[in-house]
Amino acid sequence: MTIDDRTVRDLVLVGHGMVGQRFLEAWTEQPAARGWRVTVLAEEPRPAYDRVHLSSLFDGRTAEDLSLCPPGFLAEHGIDLRLGDPVTAIDRAGRTVTTRSGTEVRYDVLVLATGSVPFVPPVPGKDAAGCHVYRTIEDLDAIRADAEAAGTGVVVGGGLLGLEAAGALRAGGLSTHVVEFAPRLMAVQVDDGGGAVLRRKIEDLGVTVHTSAGASGVVTGPDGRVTALALSDGRELPADLVVFSAGVRARDQLARDCDLPVGQRGGIVVDEHCRTADPAILAIGECAQAADGRVYGLVAPGYQMAETAARTVAGLAGEGAGPTGEGFTGADTSTKLKLLGVDVASFGDPHGTAEGALDVLYSDSRSGVYRKLVIGQDGALLGGVLVGDTDAYGTLRPLAVAGKPLTVAPEQLVLPAGFANAGPVALPDDAVLCSCHNVTQGAVRAAVHEQGCDSVAAVKKCTRAGTGCGSCLKQLGTVVTEELEAAGVSTDKGLCEHFTHTRAELYEIVRVTGITTFTDLLDRHGNGEGCEICKPTVASILASLGNGHILDGEQGALQDSNDHFLANIQRNGSYSVVPRVPGGEITPEGLIVIGEIARDHGLYTKITGGQRIDLFGATVDQLPVIWRKLVDAGFESGHAYGKALRTVKSCVGETWCRYGVQDSTALAIELELRYRGLRSPHKLKSAVSGCARECAEARSKDFGIIATSAGWNLYVGGNGGMTPRHADLLAADLDRETLIRTIDRYLMFYIRTADRLERTSVWLERLEGGLDHLRAVVLDDSLGIAAELDDLMARHVGGYQDEWAETLADPDRMRRFASFVNAPGTPDPAVTFVPERGQIRPARAGEAGQTLTAPVPVLVAGSRLEVLTP
Amino acid sequence: MTVQIHDGTSWHAVCTLDDLQPGRGRAVLLDGDRQVALFLGRAGDLYAVDNLDPFSGAQVLSRGLIGSRGDRPTLASPMYKQVFDLTDGRCLDEDTAPDGAPAVLRLWPVRLAPEGEVV
Numbered sequence A: 001m002t003i004d005d006r007t008v009r010d011l012v013l014v015g016h017g018m019v020g021q022r023f024l025e026a027w028t029e030q031p032a033a034r035g036w037r038v039t040v041l042a043e044e045p046r047p048a049y050d051r052v053h054l055s056s057l058f059d060g061r062t063a064e065d066l067s068l069c070p071p072g073f074l075a076e077h078g079i080d081l082r083l084g085d086p087v088t089a090i091d092r093a094g095r096t097v098t099t100r101s102g103t104e105v106r107y108d109v110l111v112l113a114t115g116s117v118p119f120v121p122p123v124p125g126k127d128a129a130g131c132h133v134y135r136t137i138e139d140l141d142a143i144r145a146d147a148e149a150a151g152t153g154v155v156v157g158g159g160l161l162g163l164e165a166a167g168a169l170r171a172g173g174l175s176t177h178v179v180e181f182a183p184r185l186m187a188v189q190v191d192d193g194g195g196a197v198l199r200r201k202i203e204d205l206g207v208t209v210h211t212s213a214g215a216s217g218v219v220t221g222p223d224g225r226v227t228a229l230a231l232s233d234g235r236e237l238p239a240d241l242v243v244f245s246a247g248v249r250a251r252d253q254l255a256r257d258c259d260l261p262v263g264q265r266g267g268i269v270v271d272e273h274c275r276t277a278d279p280a281i282l283a284i285g286e287c288a289q290a291a292d293g294r295v296y297g298l299v300a301p302g303y304q305m306a307e308t309a310a311r312t313v314a315g316l317a318g319e320g321a322g323p324t325g326e327g328f329t330g331a332d333t334s335t336k337l338k339l340l341g342v343d344v345a346s347f348g349d350p351h352g353t354a355e356g357a358l359d360v361l362y363s364d365s366r367s368g369v370y371r372k373l374v375i376g377q378d379g380a381l382l383g384g385v386l387v388g389d390t391d392a393y394g395t396l397r398p399l400a401v402a403g404k405p406l407t408v409a410p411e412q413l414v415l416p417a418g419f420a421n422a423g424p425v426a427l428p429d430d431a432v433l434c435s436c437h438n439v440t441q442g443a444v445r446a447a448v449h450e451q452g453c454d455s456v457a458a459v460k461k462c463t464r465a466g467t468g469c470g471s472c473l474k475q476l477g478t479v480v481t482e483e484l485e486a487a488g489v490s491t492d493k494g495l496c497e498h499f500t501h502t503r504a505e506l507y508e509i510v511r512v513t514g515i516t517t518f519t520d521l522l523d524r525h526g527n528g529e530g531c532e533i534c535k536p537t538v539a540s541i542l543a544s545l546g547n548g549h550i551l552d553g554e555q556g557a558l559q560d561s562n563d564h565f566l567a568n569i570q571r572n573g574s575y576s577v578v579p580r581v582p583g584g585e586i587t588p589e590g591l592i593v594i595g596e597i598a599r600d601h602g603l604y605t606k607i608t609g610g611q612r613i614d615l616f617g618a619t620v621d622q623l624p625v626i627w628r629k630l631v632d633a634g635f636e637s638g639h640a641y642g643k644a645l646r647t648v649k650s651c652v653g654e655t656w657c658r659y660g661v662q663d664s665t666a667l668a669i670e671l672e673l674r675y676r677g678l679r680s681p682h683k684l685k686s687a688v689s690g691c692a693r694e695c696a697e698a699r700s701k702d703f704g705i706i707a708t709s710a711g712w713n714l715y716v717g718g719n720g721g722m723t724p725r726h727a728d729l730l731a732a733d734l735d736r737e738t739l740i741r742t743i744d745r746y747l748m749f750y751i752r753t754a755d756r757l758e759r760t761s762v763w764l765e766r767l768e769g770g771l772d773h774l775r776a777v778v779l780d781d782s783l784g785i786a787a788e789l790d791d792l793m794a795r796h797v798g799g800y801q802d803e804w805a806e807t808l809a810d811p812d813r814m815r816r817f818a819s820f821v822n823a824p825g826t827p828d829p830a831v832t833f834v835p836e837r838g839q840i841r842p843a844r845a846g847e848a849g850q851t852l853t854a855p856v857p858v859l860v861a862g863s864r865l866e867v868l869t870p
Numbered sequence B: 001m002t003v004q005i006h007d008g009t010s011w012h013a014v015c016t017l018d019d020l021q022p023g024r025g026r027a028v029l030l031d032g033d034r035q036v037a038l039f040l041g042r043a044g045d046l047y048a049v050d051n052l053d054p055f056s057g058a059q060v061l062s063r064g065l066i067g068s069r070g071d072r073p074t075l076a077s078p079m080y081k082q083v084f085d086l087t088d089g090r091c092l093d094e095d096t097a098p099d100g101a102p103a104v105l106r107l108w109p110v111r112l113a114p115e116g117e118v119v
Helices: A020-028 A051-059 A137-147 A161-170 A192-204 A253-257 A299-317 A394-403 A410-414 A441-449 A456-463 A473-486 A505-514 A519-524 A532-546 A555-559 A588-600 A620-631 A664-675 A734-751 A760-766 A770-780 A784-801 A801-808
Strands: A009-014 A038-043 A081-082 A085-092 A096-099 A104-106 A109-114 A117-118 A131-134 A152-156 A177-179 A209-210 A214-220 A226-231 A236-238 A239-242 A248-250 A281-283 A335-339 A342-348 A357-362 A369-375 A381-387 A432-434 A575-577 A604-607 A613-618 A645-650 A684-689 A701-706 A712-718 A728-734 A834-835 A839-842 B002-006 B011-016 B024-030 B034-040 B048-052 B065-069 B072-076 B083-085 B109-111
Touching: A009 A020, A009 A104, A038 A226, A051 A137, A051 A161, A081 A555, A085 A253, A096 A209, A109 A299, A137 A161, A137 A239, A161 A177, A161 A239, A161 A335, A177 A335, A192 A342, A192 A357, A192 A369, A192 A381, A214 A239, A226 A239, A239 A645, A253 A342, A281 A299, A299 A664, A335 A801, A342 A394, A357 A410, A369 A410, A381 A394, A394 A432, A432 A473, A441 A456, A456 A473, A473 A770, A473 B034, A505 A519, A505 A734, A505 B072, A532 A555, A532 B065, A588 A613, A588 A620, A588 B024, A604 A839, A613 A620, A613 A839, A620 A801, A645 A712, A645 A734, A664 A684, A664 A701, A664 A734, A701 A734, A712 A734, A712 A839, A728 A734, A728 A770, A728 B002, A734 A770, A734 B083, A760 A770, A770 A784, A801 B011, B002 B034, B011 B024, B024 B065, B034 B109, B048 B072
Parallel strands: A009 A038, A009 A109, A038 A081, A109 A281, A131 A239, A152 A177, A152 A239, A177 A209, A645 A684, A684 A701
Antiparallel strands: A085 A096, A096 A104, A117 A248, A214 A226, A226 A236, A335 A342, A342 A381, A357 A369, A369 A381, A575 A613, A604 A613, A701 A712, A712 A728, A834 A839, B002 B011, B002 B109, B024 B034, B034 B048, B065 B072, B072 B083
16 A cells, blocks of 8 residues: 555544544554544444443433543544544545545545444334334433333343343333343353353343244334234233344445455454455454454454554554554453343353363352353363353453463362362463453563562553453452562552551551550551551541541541541532431421421432432531531431441331331331441441341341341341342341340451451451351350450440531531631532532533532521522 | 742732641632642641542542652542642552543642741
8 A cells, every 4th residue: 555645644434433432542542643634434423432331321320421532532632523424435446435414535544443233133013113222322212211101121132232231121120021032041152051040040130031032023003112022932022112132233334335345244354454455444343354254243352453453554654564563363252241230251162162172060050150161172271151150250261262271170160169179270371361451461470570560550550451341350469469479579468558457457456555546556557658548447447446536636637538528528529418317217307307408508319228318419618507407406427428337227117017027117226326326347238127028128238137026037248239249147036135236246246357348248258167157256255255346336335426416516626617728618619510300410521500509608508509490 | 827829929828737637638719719739747748739630520639638658748539549649749540530631730839937928
């Protein structure tokens, strides 16, 4: 290829999806990129976004949250992005493209990143109202709009995307069905056994699965809307909404129209440098058929192609130079994901297609765990499938991709932890640890001992490993630690660079020595000035051991973002306020007072999942005014800001409920008042249910109590959040006194021995001896510390004071509640809001918001932001 | 004694030493809308940097925790906890903010001066 001697050359990118954006990022990093004008012609109305996480739009994330194009990126690099104007034709001879609007753009190099389109089986009625595909934000908006009026949704396709779509429908509150033509779910990635476990887990979530069934037609009502989906087996599934998610097809029409070769099953044919048959045209991502003859539908290979293409173009740009760097010859299609909350992973060759391949498998349908390893004749790991527990993925995938023999017996790797005693598995240096950025273990080791990286953070920065999907982070940590230890660098389990002790050790030091200040602790047992890790940890330890008000003296200088102002910091620097409502029981007067305060201060109000009322939008200056009113009305701090007991949720119990067998509300209130203000390594939540129907969701809590006709069952170690865990039964049919004593000891034992920010669930799983050991400690006093634990709790309960009432009573503590030290009373002008649905929300960048508080008078209540109803 | 911040033109007395808690910061309002985060270290050292957190876009850095990394004094943002070097304003965890700009805080000259001595 020859490039004219014009000073500015034109690079035209067609398509601005994930792969297109990655190409732009890689291209702008090339020194050769200077002197090139970049034009991007895109079909969708918005810049590149994270299509992989589309379904999170149903969980409250917004289209902006998914954006992949950093603000300022295009302007900084002078990239001309034209949205909503797709290319309709390529003139290869004239080196121009024409867009839908009729614009002609000339190019020196053209990069096609047009992605793929959803495949819709050609069934009658497929275009009826209520039928959708699942590909773009617009598709999701349309599904969401329809879902509001729909009761039942059917997804056609039980692959990756289909299950994503099913997750979205389920999140939208629809009764959800999945129809899959193959005999199992995720037929490409998992085998029959894994598919069966996956199906059971998904059905447990309330999604109905129909396998070996295809869609044969969409049935519509008189209004033309879908009413049912007819199946190939003769059945009809009633449906208000149908989503087709049966695979994708490469979008290669532009190439076909200008006679560029495409593969037999579609996809623009490219070589290992991503060049098409026309040297001025490249193709990347899902629209291309890679050099190995495959069309990749995953984002990681697309990213690798984008980077390859950027190097190819840069090579062409250099004088007479050809493509530089390694080409793209194919990629690992291993996947690890959480679909509908179920962990699924497959890697290497999961189906054992190689001759003589053997399976080693473990399946426990009771707990929903399935693990299969495919072993080659020579003992090498070829691939595998993991369902329900994918922890081993980080180690096994690189081994399988490298085709290396295992260093331990394979059965040790599939058995549950209790049966297995597998040692560490050694990875070869050419094993790819991070497949998003194609970083090998060798490169990570080199970063540590040759480039002086002394932490995971440093290695991430240096190699980009772990900065993509993050699934390799655990493994990355192991390798970095190993390498540091091998180099003689001590990787102690210390809290941070200022303390070589763990949190549990510091707790013991403080408890035994009676040290009461951070400075004292730092001088005697640490070094440096402290940091954002050790300061809040020590603050929590001091508070757990009863060292007075958390804002007093030096303790005030240790508190993290929320505790610092006894309120929860929100995204624009405003705060939210949560008064305690023990057990969720509240009088009409209490509700009215909270309502009046919110109204008078113009705050946004929301009922939380923990039976609280959250008031948002307060500035630092307003917090004392709001709390004065709350305290006067009898409310106290809800500690929603602290690593402390948050809520004890309850159902109404036997008092009102026709099924209740005990008074759960009274117990919840008693427990909440007993443990209020208790500082712990992680926030604590609890719940009490009045019968086995479990309306308070007690088994998703750090400690949960469920009434029985004989007493109370105590469950421990549950949590919601990112890695949910059901609590385990610690003791059954306890009387009230034994129950409370057991909880006292459990909490104090946890506070004493847990790591920083370690939830009870993680602590319990780490605890040597597990639940049996915990039971022995708290019920049988096997360690002889029960009296100490009881005494610590008694001191906590006896010494409790409401933090907010105490704060308001002390002018010294109140001094910090001013937005500006040189302008007390002036509210923060940077905290601005706009109206939405009759309340306020933080103004976004570029939005003209208003402050909530008038600039002059302080400590004056009154609604100040006019809330406009749309 | 007053704590004074130089805004490029002149020194402004913003508070007394008593207004600051060792190990902690306060926000200062300059020219009606410019926000500066002012910190007093445990050893009596003063630091002043932009209050705007480049990672969250919120004016909150005065509410962060100060500390040290190696022998450098640091500030951790209260929002997403990125750590900044208080001697040159550079972010030690990430080079660039989400908007692509370099993650560097402006440093403001700060001094302790006798009451009334304002130039």
